[in-house]
Amino acid sequence: MKKLLLFFFLFTISLSAQEVDLSYYLPKNTTYNQNIPTPKSVIGHEVGEWHITHDKLVEYMKVLASSSDRISIENRGTTYENRPLLLLTITSPENHKNLENIRQKHLDATDDAAVDISKNPIVVYQGFSIHGNEPSGSNAALAVAYYLAAAENIDELLNNTVILFDPSFNPDGLQRFAYWANTNKNKNINPDPNDREYAEVWPGGRTNHYQFDMNRDWLPVQLPESKARIASFHKWLPNILTDHHEMGSNSSFFFQPGIPSRTNPLTPQMNQDLTKEIATYHAKALDKIGSLYYSEESFDDFYYGKGSTFPDINGSIGILFEQASSRGHAQETENGILTFPFTIRNQFTAALSTLEAAKNMRVKVLQYQQDFYKESKNSGEKKAIVFGDEKDAAKSFLLAEVLKRHQIKIHEVASDFTENGKKFKKGYSYVVPMNQKNQRLVKAMFDVRTKFKDSLFYDVSAWTFNHAFGVDYVENIPLSKAGNEITDLKMKVGKVSSKSDYGYLMPWNEYYTPKALNAILQKELRAKVAMKNFKNRGNDYDYGTIFIPVQNQKLNADELHRFLEEVAIESNVKITGVTTGLNDGIDLGSGNFKVITKPKVAMLVGDGIAGNDSGEIWHLFDQRFDMTLTRLDMSYFRRIDISKYTHIVIPSSNISSSAIDKLKTWVQNGGVLIGYKNTAKWLASNKMISLNFESSKIDEIKNVSFEDRSLQSGAQYIGGAIFEATVDRSHPINFGYKNEKLALFRNSTMFITADKKSYNNPIQYTSNPLLSGYISKENSKLIKNTVPFKAQRLGKGRVIVFTDNTNFRAFWFGTNKLLMNTIFFGDMM
Known part of the structure; x- marks a missing residue:
């Protein structure tokens, strides 16, 4: 082992001092078609010399597809930043001529157990760098694609395999990180981890445009990149899917299986057995080039929203690769100097070992998929x-x-x-x-x-x-x-029931009502919200119903009707024209209809602010509700005038107290401050809100060994579970909810004690709140009857806090309205 480490150290030192060429990555004793352009001939540099930018990656893949009859290419859409989402299909020229029949026969085998799969090609989906600042995958894709296009001794592989090749799962993030690494590169490579090259600025290149971790979106499918790859996955139902990542610089190389006890029980055991057999191919290939690696000691196969686990519930085999990251061009590590080319070579090697395993295990893996769907169909x-x-x-x-x-x-x-x-x-x-x-x-x-x-x-x-x-x-x-x-799913079309000369009512229950209300307020129209239930002409209207009067508006009756029709259609909501203000309950002229102020919302971002949480809020405003959100970076926050903002959102944060006086004055003058997660403790410690916290306790576990000490502490965290709360529907935070119970996601151990006055606890966890997921025994006791939400007056304004993220990963639609209620009705809480 010491000799191997010394070899690694000396070898990587030499690499940091000189360029590598393509031969460093490619298998030895292989000839290549000279008519296939190398990466350098197209992108202008050797693989690993610079970090590949997405535009150059696209350029090379297009050139390869036009140069090789083994490759076809398609653009499946664009990212939020309008970058193409490419997919290459790589197989033999003969297979390309019959590709649709091959695909259909492959799918037929999953529908009919009698279909003979023995001669079918195996389908392998290879995807790279879903985290943009884990770039060795997409850089390796250059060399892998070249090898598959140009190597002259791989006919057996190509005849028996259809490779779906996704060179960049995350184009926007990859581009962001490549820009950072390249603009901070030294002529004389500096491996000092303290160099600026290895400390990219907030929010980093890991995420996509809206700062989402896209390796959590395979199951929810809310992002354009995910929609493209999931469509490709179901179009083909690949047998194996690989997901190339990076991890800490002091690590080595990981391939699945992960920790056996953390496999989802819904995953068949045969899936894990085959994964383990495929792993022997990775080990053999990495042994050959002298690279360190490990398996079954970390990571897991539990959440089906990850790329390496999603295939496991779809009759496929998902495989995670994790390569120690250079986070730039070369970095000092516990294992010596880790160079960027070295990380690329490991990813390249694992990509080829996957294909070797697929070729040799073809019938066995095809049979597993057929059996998977046969058992599903015969489940009774x-x-x-x-x-x-x-x-x-x-x-x-x-x-x-x-x-x-x-x-x-x-x-x-x-x-x-x-x-x-x-x-x-x-x-x-x-x-x-x-x-x-x-x-x-x-x-x-x-x-x-x-x-x-x-x-x-x-x-x-x-x-x-x-x-x-x-x-x-x-x-x-x-x-x-x-x-x-339902073969053609369509959204229910919004409408206005009839023209009115008196006013219009819009129930607050529909998901897109915040979008509609914002459009109305931005038009400088007056709107009010019902603080109580009522009936108008026999129709029931709930708390939070929006009333838009016709009189004394900037639009006349006809113009208002036409505008509201546009709003209703655009926001998929129903708006009812009424002929009288006389109700059963509060009348439309009642003081129990409160005027809604047009919001101007800002959010703190930058150093100290959780990137994922802030991105999810940004996405909610910008993409879902077409609402303008001003993002104020912490680097200049103290220098700007914030008096024009009605609301400021602070996602989970760890920021200095230097901003507290400015925020406190702003709130006292009438602002509504909304804080999430750690921000709640920060606001409480700075006397902006009065909160009492329950102290999280550790489960008492006897006879814990030194080896297992980290497992005891780790088991106390709530990694992400779902809890039930009762809601007071008369409180403005709960407007739009029809049930007395609400399911809330949480991944924190922050527990706020309930107020003695019940009406100050509009959302409160039940005495047995766990709906689904893991929580430790001690924390399960603490969470009972605590509150995930608090609102308090401070001067003329309000301070509002949530213990957890109500906008988690863009698929927690059920609690998005809580944030919107703080925006439109926060000053009424």
């Missing part, structure tokens, strides 16, 4: 699930849309019905039969689990979709409740 499931919200068609539609992206069959309800006290209306609800091909995936999406073999998770321990979307849900309903299958 004769029932269905139903979900919906009788007052919110959009939110129900958005969940149905996710199911359709995964090619899950859904039906409309045959007719309205009530089950378990919940009403499921046609057009607002969907039935999912369980006697279908993808029923295992359905189970995974709606899985409820509170007991686990292991108490440590690399990611969340729960993601139950009905809770995440905040819809009513019932299992085991008869198939007779299902109406026609």
Whole structure:
């Protein structure tokens, strides 16, 4: 081992002092087609000499596709920054001539166990650098693509394999990081970890444009990059999918399986057995080049929203690769100087060992996939699930849309019905039969689990979709409740019921009502919100109903009607024209209709602010509700005038107290400050809000060994679970919610004591709140009856805090309205 480490050290030192050429990566004793251009001939530098920018990566892939009859290329869409989402299909020229038939026969084998798979090509999806600042994957893609296009001794591999090649899972992040690494590169490579090259600025290149970790979006499918790759996945149903990542610089190289006890119970054991057999190919290949590696000691296969785990619930085998990162061009590590070319070579080697395994294990892996779907079809499931919200068609539609992206069959309800006290209306609800091909995936999406073999998770321990979307849900309903299958899913169209000369009412229940209200207020129109329930001409209206009077507006009656029709259609909401202000309950001229002020919202970003959390809020405002959000960077926050903002949001943060006086004065003058997670403690410690916290305790576990000491402390964290709270629907924070209970996501151990006055606890965890996921025994005691939300007056303004993220990963639609309620009704809390 010492000799190997010395070899590694000396070898990487030499690499840092000189260029490497393509031969450093490529297998020896292989000849190459001279008509296939090398990466350097197109991008202008050797692989690993500079960090590849996405535009150059695209250019090379296009040149390869035009130069080789082994490669075809498609653009499946664009990122938020308008970069192409490329996919190369790489196989033999003969297979290319018959590609659609090959694909169809491959899919037929998953539908019919009698199909002979023995001569079918195996399908391998290879994807690189879903985290943009883990760039060795996409840089290795240059060399891998060249090898597959130009190597002259790989006919057997290409004849028996269809390779779906995704050179950059995250174009925007890759471009951001390449810019940083290249602009900070020294002529004389400096491996000192303190050099600026290895400390990219906030928010870094890991994420996409809106700062999402896209390796958590394989199951929710909310981002354009995810939509493209999931469509490709289901179009082909690959047998193996590889996901090339990086980890800490002092590590070596990891390949799956992960820790066995952290595998999701819904994953078949044969999946893990095959993963382990494939791992022997990686070990052999890395042994050959003298690289250190490990397996089964970290990472897991639990959350199906990751690229290496999502395939496991779809009859495929997902494989994670983690390479120690140079985070630039070369960096000092515990194992010597780690160079960028060295990291690329390991990724290249693992890509080829995957293909070697696929070629040799072809029939075995094809048979596993066929058996997976055969067992799914013969599971005996004769029932269905139903979900919906009788007052919110959009939110129900958005969940149905996710199911359709995964090619899950859904039906409309045959007719309205009530089950378990919940009403499921046609057009607002969907039935999912369980006697279908993808029923295992359905189970995974709606899985409820509170007991686990292991108490440590690399990611969340729960993601139950009905809770995440905040819809009513019932299992085991008869198939007779299902109406026609929905093949063309469409959002319910918004409308205005009729023109009015008196006023219009817009219930606050629909998901996109904040978008509609914002459009109304930005038009300088007056709107009010109902603080109580009422009836108008026999129609029930709930807390939070928006009233838009006709008189004394900047638009006349006809103009107002036309404008509201546009708003209703654009926001998919129903607006009702009324002829009288006389109600059963509060009348439309009552003081219980409060004037809504047009908001001007800002958010603190930059150093000390959680990048994912702030990005999710930015995405919610910008993409979902078309609301302008001004992002104020901490680097200049103290120098600017903030008096023009009505609301300031501070995501989870760890910032200095230098900003506190400025914020306190702003709130006292009437501002609404909204803080998330750690910000709540920061605001409390600086006397801007009075909060009492319960101290998190560690489970008492006897006889813990030195070896297992980290497992004890790690088991106390809430990695991501779902909890139930009661809600006071009369409080403005809960406007738009129809049920008395609400499912909340949390991944913190911050517990706020409830107020003695019950009306100050509008959202409060129940005495047995765990709905799904892991929480330690001691924390499960602490969370009971605590509160995840607090609002207090400070001068003329308000300070509002949440213990956890209400906008988690863009698929927690069920609690997005809580933030919107603080924006439009915060000054009423």
